[in-house]
Amino acid sequence: EVQLVESGGGLVQSGGSLRLSCAASGFSSNDHYMDWVRQAPGKGLEWVGRIRNKANSYSTEYATSVKGRFTISRDDSKNSLYLQMNSLKTEDTALYYCVSAGLDLKKDGAFEHWGQGTLVTVSS
Amino acid sequence: DIQMTQSPSSVSVSVGDRVTITCQASQGISRWLAWYQQKPGRAPKLLVYAASSLQSGVPSRFSGSGSGTDFTLTINSLQPEDFATYYCQQANSYPYTFGQGTKLEIK
Numbered sequence: 001e002v003q004l005v006e007s008g009g010g011l012v013q014s015g016g017s018l019r020l021s022c023a024a025s026g027f028s029s030n031d032h033y034m035d036w037v038r039q040a041p042g043k044g045l046e047w048v049g050r051i052r053n054k055a056n057s058y059s060t061e062y063a064t065s066v067k068g069r070f071t072i073s074r075d076d077s078k079n080s081l082y083l084q085m086n087s088l089k090t091e092d093t094a095l096y097y098c099v100s101a102g103l104d105l106k107k108d109g110a111f112e113h114w115g116q117g118t119l120v121t122v123s124s
Numbered sequence: 125d126i127q128m129t130q131s132p133s134s135v136s137v138s139v140g141d142r143v144t145i146t147c148q149a150s151q152g153i154s155r156w157l158a159w160y161q162q163k164p165g166r167a168p169k170l171l172v173y174a175a176s177s178l179q180s181g182v183p184s185r186f187s188g189s190g191s192g193t194d195f196t197l198t199i200n201s202l203q204p205e206d207f208a209t210y211y212c213q214q215a216n217s218y219p220y221t222f223g224q225g226t227k228l229e230i231k
Contacts, residue, residue, distance in 0.1 A: 035220075037168075045160075045168065045211055047220040061218040064125060097167060109215020110158040110173035117167060 002026040002113045004098045009118030016088050020118055022081040022098030030054065030076040033101040033108055036083050038094035039117070048072075048096070051081070066092075088122045095119050126150050126214050130223035136231040141202045145210055145226045147195045153216035159188055159197045162225075163208045171210075172197065202228075 008020040020036075033056075036048040049062040051072045060072050071084040081098055095117040102112045127150035137143050147157065155175035160168040170179045172188035175195060185200040199206055207230055212223040 044225045045162075045213070045222040047213075047222065050218075050220075063219045102173065106174040106177060109156055109220065110170055110179075111160070111168070111213070112170050112179070114167035114169070 002100075004100065004113055004115035006096065006098045006115045006118035009096065009120045011121045011123060012088055014088060014090055014122055014124050016122075017084070017086045018088065018120060020083040020085070020096055020098075020120070022083075022115060024079045024081065024098075024100065027100070027113070029079050029081075029100060032103060034072075034074060034081045035099040035101060035111060036072060036081075037097045037099050037111065037114075038092075038120075039097070040091075040094045043094075046094070048083070050101075085120070088120075090122050090124050093120060093122045125219055126153065126217060126221050128212055128214055128221050128223040130210075130212055130226050132226060133224065134227040134229060136229045137202055138231045139202055139204055143199050143202060143228065145197045145212075147190075147197070147212035147223050149193045149195075149214055149216075152192045153214045155191045156214060156216035157188070157190065157195050158213045158215060159186075160211045160213065161206075161208045162211065168211065199228075 003025045005023045035050045049072045052059045069087045073082045097117045098115040099111040100113045129148045157175045159172040162168040176188045209225045209227045
């Protein structure tokens with residue numbers, strides 16, 4: 001069974017930092033592009049960023065709203081994904097989902113598997 | 125950034141109805157569009173990718189169509205478990221963007 005389990009969320013003051021982790025199991029996560037998607041309380045979905053696989057040099061992409069503040073990394077030896085969040089703002093308050101993209105070309109832009117999310121609250 | 129606009133924002137429907145949700149992109153995205161279903165307190169679930177390809181395990185009453193800037197998600201014969209919020213998402217170019225969501229409510 002595919003599982004993505006996020007951890008590391010919590011309450012942090014504006015300007016602070018937090019590191020989220022995601023443990024993947026039940027599939028060959030190393031082959032997949034991995035993403036973070038967030039959802040502010042009562043709001044819609046917002047894509048945060050992506051890290052590609054080793055074959056694609058672990059290259060990354062970010063949403064405009066987080067570029068320069070957030071960094072995505074992965075450790076394939078641990079089947080883990082990370083999101084380092086710096087200079088946090090109150091508008092970063094959200095449930096953060098770890099997501100794996102589909103493997104084939106038609107599906108690599110779609111978010112196939114989702115974790116249950118970890119809540120980040122940024123106070124002023 | 126590509127803007128994705130869904131309509132309607134919410135709709136009241138009955139079990140057994142057919143419902144169509146539309147999603148319009150601010151520029152052409154070919155067929156790089158996905159649809160998701162989200163129920164309260166749950167993570168989203170992938171329904172359709174590449175505009176019309178049904179994700180494994182998704183009932184055949186769900187279907188997607190469209191290309192370029194205009195897309196639709198159709199649900200035939202609505203079931204009680206289909207009442208949820210639906211999102212479209214473009215995967216044509218970074219940054220990926222979602223529509224604002226369409227909430228299906230029971231009439």
